[in-house]
Amino acid sequence: METRTSPRIAAAPAAPDEPIGIYLHVPFCAHICPYCDFNTYAGAGQMALVPRYVAAMGREIARQGEEHGHPAAGTIFIGGGTPSLLTPDQIGEVIAACRDAFDLLPGAEVTMEANPNGLDAATAAGFAAAGVTRLSLGVQTVHRRGLRTLGRQHEADDARAAYVAARQAGFTSVSLDLIFGWPGQTLDGWRDDLDAVLAWPDGGPDHLSLYSLIVEPGTPFADAVARGILRPLDDDASADLYELAMARLDEAGFEHYEVANWARTPADRSRHNVTYWRNGSWAGIGAGAHGQWPGRREMEHLLPRTFIEAIEAGQSPVSNLDEVTPRMAMGETMMLGLRLIRDGVGEGAFAARHGVGLAEAFGPTIDDLAALGLLERDAGRVRLTPRGLMVANDVCARFL
Numbered sequence: 001m002e003t004r005t006s007p008r009i010a011a012a013p014a015a016p017d018e019p020i021g022i023y024l025h026v027p028f029c030a031h032i033c034p035y036c037d038f039n040t041y042a043g044a045g046q047m048a049l050v051p052r053y054v055a056a057m058g059r060e061i062a063r064q065g066e067e068h069g070h071p072a073a074g075t076i077f078i079g080g081g082t083p084s085l086l087t088p089d090q091i092g093e094v095i096a097a098c099r100d101a102f103d104l105l106p107g108a109e110v111t112m113e114a115n116p117n118g119l120d121a122a123t124a125a126g127f128a129a130a131g132v133t134r135l136s137l138g139v140q141t142v143h144r145r146g147l148r149t150l151g152r153q154h155e156a157d158d159a160r161a162a163y164v165a166a167r168q169a170g171f172t173s174v175s176l177d178l179i180f181g182w183p184g185q186t187l188d189g190w191r192d193d194l195d196a197v198l199a200w201p202d203g204g205p206d207h208l209s210l211y212s213l214i215v216e217p218g219t220p221f222a223d224a225v226a227r228g229i230l231r232p233l234d235d236d237a238s239a240d241l242y243e244l245a246m247a248r249l250d251e252a253g254f255e256h257y258e259v260a261n262w263a264r265t266p267a268d269r270s271r272h273n274v275t276y277w278r279n280g281s282w283a284g285i286g287a288g289a290h291g292q293w294p295g296r297r298e299m300e301h302l303l304p305r306t307f308i309e310a311i312e313a314g315q316s317p318v319s320n321l322d323e324v325t326p327r328m329a330m331g332e333t334m335m336l337g338l339r340l341i342r343d344g345v346g347e348g349a350f351a352a353r354h355g356v357g358l359a360e361a362f363g364p365t366i367d368d369l370a371a372l373g374l375l376e377r378d379a380g381r382v383r384l385t386p387r388g389l390m391v392a393n394d395v396c397a398r399f400l
């Protein structure tokens with residue numbers, strides 16, 4: 001619930017000397033879901049690479065820490081792919097490498113994504129002992145037909161069991177990913193999804209990320225849509241689902257702090273993702289991982305094998321290096337910062353980071369969007385209005 005008393009997130013953008021985040025990409029999955037366009041790989045041949053991949057990540061973590069002068073880091077996010085396919089020892093190895101290479105701050109948030117398949121309490125406890133502080137479970141839906149439509153290989157009971165296992169293992173911060181807008185989904189079905197997970201034991205999840213299904217080109221989903229086999233929901237139907245979620249989670253006491261993210265308390269917000277939305281810096285390590293540093297963005301080799309071989313040969317696995325010009329950085333500050341619904345972009349923080357006032361950089365655009373009722377100015381910040389929230393992507397895109 002958005003209350004005036006909740007501590008606010010420091011206004012976007014981040015200052016250049018703030019602690020960075022560390023993103024570690026694990027590109028392996030048990031199978032590839034038909035809607036997924038992440039950089040993921042499945043099959044026995046790929047899984048056989050895991051030990052070399054983990055060792056390569058350790059070396060790359062060390063290299064990046066050295067290159068950037070061992071900066072302070074406040075968060076680690078182990079995403080994928082399916083990081084929970086790694087053993088707790090392997091996860092512990094990459095976290096330890098981060099501690100050696102970066103100045104990992106006390107109380108650092110260490111999030112790991114996990115699939116519900118086979119996550120039992122002992123394995124979850126192993127991840128906790130390895131240093132993971134927060135689990136993000138890819139539940140997607142607890143609707144049986146939805147799980148099949150999305151090509152998921154778990155059942156609703158598996159998702160609940162994984163959540164219970166996380167609690168038994170002592171995780172006090174558990175986030176769930178849900179997808180809405182899948183073909184055939186109804187308002188009642190979506191309400192049932194939300195009601196079901198909110199009623200899980202121990203008070204239910206601490207955090208929810210709700211993603212509207214996007215049919216990405218090149219996926220089997222896109223192919224099925226093109227052939228008329230699947231009909232995605234239209235924008236109006238998806239907007240109805242989004243509004244239903246906002247109302248239901250507000251009623252349940254959650255704070256809607258970012259366009260697609262809700263936290264039970266301010267402490268449950270994803271601190272790592274807040275670094276992205278505040279246009280901060282982060283190290284990106286792993287196949288296809290992106291990192292961002294002042295004035296530049298880099299990407300590592302997409303293919304796990306190429307990533308491994310580069311590192312084993314003593315080379316940098318960075319395959320793309322792009323300059324981020326001052327103008328691009330300002331646009332990205334707006335595009336990302338406005339996603340922080342209540343906190344938005346701060347005039348002081350903007351000027352301090354970019355050396356230009358917000359009015360000078362984007363005055364006419366902000367005025368236009370304010371006149372349309374899509375943006376508002378509030379106590380030195382610019383943020384989305386409730387109407388702007390419903391077309392957030394379009395509003396944010398105006399600044400690029």
Ligand code: SF4
Pocket residue numbers: 028029030031032033036037038040080081082115138
């Ligand atoms: S489990 Fe997640 S990352 Fe892996 S294919 Fe499915 S959606 Fe993509």
